[in-house]
Amino acid sequence: MTEVTELMRPEGEALNTKEVLLNLGPQHPSTHGVLRLVLELDGEIVERVDPHIGYLHRGTEKLAESFTYTQIFPLTDRLDYVCPPSNNLAFALAVEKLLGIEAPIRAQYIRVMMAELARISGHLLITGALPMDLGAMTALLYAMREREMIMDLMEMITGARMHTSFCRVGGVREDLPEGFLPKIREFCAIFPNRIRDYERLVEDNRVFLKRTQGVGVISAEDAIDLGLSGPNLRASGVDWDIRRDEPYEVYDRLAFNVITRKEGDCFARWQCRVDEMRESVRIIEQCIEQMPEGLFQVDMPTIAFPVDKERVHCSMEALIQHFDLSAYGFDVPPGEVYSAIEAPKGELGFYIISDGSPKPFRMKVRAPSFVNLQALFGVTNARYLADMIAVLGSIDPVMAEVDK
Amino acid sequence: MSAEPSLNRAPIMERFEGVIEDLGSAHGIEIFAVPPETIVEFCRFLKEHPALQFNFLSDICGVDRYPETPRFETVYHLYSLPNKWRVRIKCRLGDPPRVPSVTGVWRTANWHEREAWDMYGIRFEGHPDLRRIYMWEGFEGFPQRKDFPLRGFKDKLNPFGVEGPPPTEPDLATREIPRG
Numbered sequence: 001m002t003e004v005t006e007l008m009r010p011e012g013e014a015l016n017t018k019e020v021l022l023n024l025g026p027q028h029p030s031t032h033g034v035l036r037l038v039l040e041l042d043g044e045i046v047e048r049v050d051p052h053i054g055y056l057h058r059g060t061e062k063l064a065e066s067f068t069y070t071q072i073f074p075l076t077d078r079l080d081y082v083c084p085p086s087n088n089l090a091f092a093l094a095v096e097k098l099l100g101i102e103a104p105i106r107a108q109y110i111r112v113m114m115a116e117l118a119r120i121s122g123h124l125l126i127t128g129a130l131p132m133d134l135g136a137m138t139a140l141l142y143a144m145r146e147r148e149m150i151m152d153l154m155e156m157i158t159g160a161r162m163h164t165s166f167c168r169v170g171g172v173r174e175d176l177p178e179g180f181l182p183k184i185r186e187f188c189a190i191f192p193n194r195i196r197d198y199e200r201l202v203e204d205n206r207v208f209l210k211r212t213q214g215v216g217v218i219s220a221e222d223a224i225d226l227g228l229s230g231p232n233l234r235a236s237g238v239d240w241d242i243r244r245d246e247p248y249e250v251y252d253r254l255a256f257n258v259i260t261r262k263e264g265d266c267f268a269r270w271q272c273r274v275d276e277m278r279e280s281v282r283i284i285e286q287c288i289e290q291m292p293e294g295l296f297q298v299d300m301p302t303i304a305f306p307v308d309k310e311r312v313h314c315s316m317e318a319l320i321q322h323f324d325l326s327a328y329g330f331d332v333p334p335g336e337v338y339s340a341i342e343a344p345k346g347e348l349g350f351y352i353i354s355d356g357s358p359k360p361f362r363m364k365v366r367a368p369s370f371v372n373l374q375a376l377f378g379v380t381n382a383r384y385l386a387d388m389i390a391v392l393g394s395i396d397p398v399m400a401e402v403d404k
Numbered sequence: 405m406s407a408e409p410s411l412n413r414a415p416i417m418e419r420f421e422g423v424i425e426d427l428g429s430a431h432g433i434e435i436f437a438v439p440p441e442t443i444v445e446f447c448r449f450l451k452e453h454p455a456l457q458f459n460f461l462s463d464i465c466g467v468d469r470y471p472e473t474p475r476f477e478t479v480y481h482l483y484s485l486p487n488k489w490r491v492r493i494k495c496r497l498g499d500p501p502r503v504p505s506v507t508g509v510w511r512t513a514n515w516h517e518r519e520a521w522d523m524y525g526i527r528f529e530g531h532p533d534l535r536r537i538y539m540w541e542g543f544e545g546f547p548q549r550k551d552f553p554l555r556g557f558k559d560k561l562n563p564f565g566v567e568g569p570p571p572t573e574p575d576l577a578t579r580e581i582p583r584g
Contacts, residue, residue: 016428050552054538060522097431224459224485227512238485245488338492340462351465351481357450366481369461374515403538 019047022385026055030133030389033399035373045383049376056403064117064363068296068329069095069169072363077163079367080401083118083127085111085154086343088167089263094339094350095169098332099303106294107171107250113184113282113287114157114166115341116280120191121150122344123231123273123280126396130270131202133393134211139201169330170304171297181288190286195277212267216391220266222378227371228325230346231272231393232266236264242288242342254286266394272394303330338366345369345396369401415455420446427494435492440503442524443495447509449490450482458482458491461510466520470550471478476501476526497526505531523548562584 019040026036034055040048060079070239076091077084089111096102103111105305129142151161156177157162166173202208218228222234233240241258243251259275297304301321311318334356340349346368353362375395376388417426423442427435433491438446444466450458462481469475476497494531497503505528508514517528518537525546528534536543558565 022551026504054536054540057538061546062554066554189480225508225511227461240485321501335430336492338433338463339431349463349481351463351479353467364469364479366463370515370519371512374512377511377514 024181030392032397035399039385041385044385046385046388051373051376052342056399060404061363061365063362066359068358069332073165073167074163076088077165077403078400079365080343080345080369081162081189082396082398083116083122083344084164085118085166086341086348088165089115089348090339090341090343090348092167092169092338093341094352095332097337097339098335098352098354101170101298102296103171104295107296109287109291110172110176110296111167112251114248116283117150117153119280119344120277121147123277126227127198127274130393131208133389134208136205136208139198142198142201146191153184153187156183168297168304175296184284184288188281190280192278195274199274206373209267212265212270213386214265216266216379216394217264218375218378225376226378228375231276232269232346232372232375234260235268235272237262238371242347244338248341253290254283256283268391269394282316287321331356331358340366343368345398346372365404367404369397373397373402411491412455416454419449433490435494437494440495440497441451444504444506444509447506451509456484457486458484460485461512464513464516464520466524466526467511468524468549475499478503478520487568501526502529504529507531515545
């Protein structure tokens, strides 16, 4: 905090007001990572906001140019680290479009199911974190309890809790483990009631309502102009969901509603996410019911490891194939592709330029949080410093994705 | 994968006959090559034409095609919320790269253009606030250019970098951190 002493004037002097520059972050619990906001304050009213980002910049796009396509999956995990399966899926789809292949149906169901689990996991975090930013700690603890169930499911499928890297070009890494379906059915049975608990906990909290309803309103025009996507856009009344409007994978076989709200305030953004979790549970249930037996990865020796891993131990060709794919990767035909999915935060797009080699010539990540953070400029009626915290929390930026 | 609804090209080619180049379509996205001086007019036309309504700017991407000439490129991905169409606009730029800013058409272009400036040194003319966005102020060079080494140049703070031109920036330890 700078220049606070300027406001302490001696008695009798003319009132001399001056704008105060307040540095919020980069280390601040309510910035959800390392975000630095330079706020120009007139008293407690925010006149101007200038976000400084880049504290987590790791050069994902530059790094990707020196990695093979399979090696890039772990990099994508670290974009939106709250929901890595979505990032994996977005990248895999882009490469598959370039190659002109599609994953087997079973793999598509597995990926969609995991992406929806990730969506719940991401939304749970903000469902709890927004009330916590505004002083209501309890919701976060309940949300973390359920998130732990998802972490356990992830661990069961992939062996990792956070950075799953489970997708591969042309499928997923391995099939679902034995005993997984009962576990996820149990989760689907329990979870909708828990959502009701959060709502009772938060929606009856008058302080929370006062601090979010009518605060940080973004109009539909502003939201589109600022490029918002995902729940942030739908909370402003724009009915757009890539899962429905440009269906990828098996989403055209699944029934779900696109949640919209008219208000465009912080509370609407929070509600949108809560309702989307219900829809995600519906999608997961349908995935379990519809999932056919079959391959979990394409049977293409030039792209994927041998489907039958035992072959590597007894066949020279399979061993060479395994070695070649690990060491060299696979050639991707020259071309350009932009492929977008509906990630939990919004439109996650990968623009890949291939020059025919096993490494991308250029990979651009259209990170939803990066764009959504610009919503800070579209908010018209968040006047107080305390409102800024509510707005920031409700936009739900993940700084690792903002900074790439 | 469902069939993509196809874009109505007629009004575009009629209006910009001979100025832009139609590069066909790839993976469901129509591609146009546009000279830099027409980019703002073209984007505004796509956004405001009642039959097109490309009101959503998904992404702006800088590309370095070193050692080709023209070396740089900006790539715009547009989406039409009412029509569910996507379009890609490519704009080849010389060296040093300069292109008019489209921040007047979509406000979201602001940060995308700052990123392309930061990473590739593409100067967006008419941008209201063209500062670096990821790298710190005072950083020399544009890290995502193809001739910038992956590990950076060797200096006091980066002992693993590549031997290269001595960094011309002031010493970071004594540098004053800019406010605001």
